[in-house]
Amino acid sequence: MAYTITHFAPETRGRIDAFFNRFGQGMNAYLESRARCAEIEALEAKTDAELAGMGLTRDRIPAHVFRDTYWL
Template sequence: MASTTTNGIGHDRSRSTPSLWTRLGNGLLTIADNNEYLGQARRLQAMSDAELAKRGVSRDKIVDHVFRYGYFT
């Protein structure tokens, strides 16, 4: 019967901290998720066509409506 002894000196890469690129990517995703324009677009997309009509927005114009004062002007 064989036995193995570990002394804790080795480095387990599966438990190491995320790489710089992983952390950077996660940070950018967090920024995007917290963006007010994206949040508003998601809320409007979740509405029914009748609810959108009450607001004067058609489903195909949600992005135009949300970003009318933002990034694209």
């Protein structure tokens, strides 16, 4: 016969919740950085004339992509 525990002590439940909370936040950061890497690659693939038309230079691409997260 097998037994299944369906009730956890509050401190155990808190540790489990904290683990999944940190894991979820890490996944969000990872996925957002991957999306931004793709945007940087797309901008780096443009010609200097195309970038100038957007008001960018190559050295300002990272600042442009991360402008909402960093004060640059």
